[in-house]
Amino acid sequence: MNPSNNRPSTDAPTWETTRMQTQVATQLGADDEGSEGRDIGRAVGPGIRELFVSCDPADAMVQQFNHLQPNFIAVHDLGAPGIAKQLLGSIATAGRSQLQKLVIRRAGMGTTLASIEYVDCPAQNGETVRLYLTDVEADTTQRQALARTLIGRSRLGMVLVGALPGHVLASSLDPWQQAVLSGGWNCRRMVFLPLVAGPALATQVNLFRGKTAIDTLVTAPVSKPAEVWSQLCSVWNDLEKRSHPGKTNDQLALLGAARPAPTGAAVPQRRASDLAPPTPMPVAGASGPADNTPLAAYLHAVGQLPGVVSACAFDLGSGRPLGHAGARPGPEDLARHGHALITAMAGAARGLGLGGALPDTIITLGSHHLLLRPVPDAPGVVLHAVIDKPHARLDALLLALKRLEGR
Known part of the structure; x- marks a missing residue:
């Protein structure tokens, strides 16, 4: 039983x-x-x-x-x-x-x-x-x-x-x-x-x-x-x-x-029109980089290239995002998936006996390209960018990116 x-x-x-x-x-x-x-x-x-x-x-x-x-x-x-x-x-x-x-x-x-x-x-x-x-x-x-x-x-x-x-x-x-x-x-x-x-x-x-x-x-x-x-x-x-x-x-x-406070209420309801002190909201995606570091300036310039929807720089060792420009996907998603992709490609290259250099690659999806490449003059930092295919000429974008990087 x-x-x-x-x-x-x-x-x-x-x-x-x-x-x-x-x-x-x-x-x-x-x-x-x-x-x-x-x-x-x-x-x-x-x-x-x-x-x-x-x-x-x-x-x-x-x-x-x-x-x-x-x-x-x-x-x-x-x-x-x-x-x-x-x-x-x-x-x-x-x-x-x-x-x-x-x-x-x-x-x-x-x-x-x-x-x-x-x-x-x-x-x-x-x-x-x-x-x-x-x-x-x-x-x-x-x-x-x-x-x-x-x-x-x-x-x-x-x-x-x-x-x-x-x-x-x-x-x-x-x-x-x-x-x-x-x-x-x-x-x-x-x-x-x-x-x-x-x-x-x-x-x-x-x-x-x-x-x-x-x-x-x-x-x-x-x-x-x-x-x-x-x-x-x-x-x-x-x-x-x-x-x-x-x-x-x-x-x-x-x-x-304002709504009248209920009888016996401990705290009267404040008017919703009294919303928050007049402190400025942070400006996201402003016309200049958020700070003056070379990496921030680089990401801002990449984000302005035609067809770039979102760009993130991440640390190759930890996968942690170091900076971001553009819209969604956000920095956490770009860093996490970019780290997984470049780690897999680097592992495949070593397994095939093709060396251990960091990949510089473009992955073509249905309506987007994914760009993964080392950031110049920043050892261990990788760029992951999402490019909108209908709004970008890939050859022109890569040429503009090389000029930006001084290559």
Whole structure:
């Protein structure tokens, strides 16, 4: 007799309830009662919710959005890593709330697949408006898919933009354009907030609007969290008023006004319009290098070459990123995968008896090239660049790179 047949049902493992969920793609919150049924996942601690899935995280979020039909704002940074998260942190602090997290786990195992941060902002009618950060913690494929899902399913997309060259902006907007044209894109209002002035953004956004018919706005350059919040409130409130013409302001989920503090509340609610002290936001992707080191100047110059989407220098010994220019992929991803690629190629060369010199190579993918080469006058430092094939002539780019390096 199998001893497991005599095991009492009360001895079920901790993850037994999770195993039962493998028959469905996601937990659908409508089975719960009260507010839990109107949110994604289940609360497991202060500011943390969990969602167990048996499909990809992006597909699971699509199912959740289809089921719950939430109205939310997506905040994305383009060539401005970390700025969107700083903004959400400032909003949470101003509203005496906290930056919250949705952890997506694999059903039956509990493995973390992705983490999405968000903040719930108090609205004038007593409800909350959720702001999702698109810079999620996940592998590269799922991070990109989740970012597209969050923006595409949002009611309003807010995009913070660093000073990127026109070809990088075009390459960054192209996946969104393809997603709009292929269907399943609900966001019809997008606001682009440049961190520095320049004509390239307006040009590319106008092209994007002409091809997608999405209502877009390019604001004046912003340098403080309060300026971003002011633009966000203005556009969101206008959407609310146009969508519900018969309602008064007190009935609308307007942002930027204080909610009366509940009776007996220990701390009164601060107005969201009082967002953060007027300290400047760091300028990402500025028109010059972030510092005056030779490596920073080199990376900045590489990032300005036609067709270069993103470039990173990393330490060959540790795989640690030393500098970055451009948009996504970010420095951590470029360094990690670049280190793996160059280590594998160098090992193959030694195994074939071809010597131990560092590879200088180009890998051609479907719509991109990957460039890996030693950085001149920097022993043990390697450049890993992503090049957009439609916007680059490889021979001309390599010639420009050799001139830049003085070779």
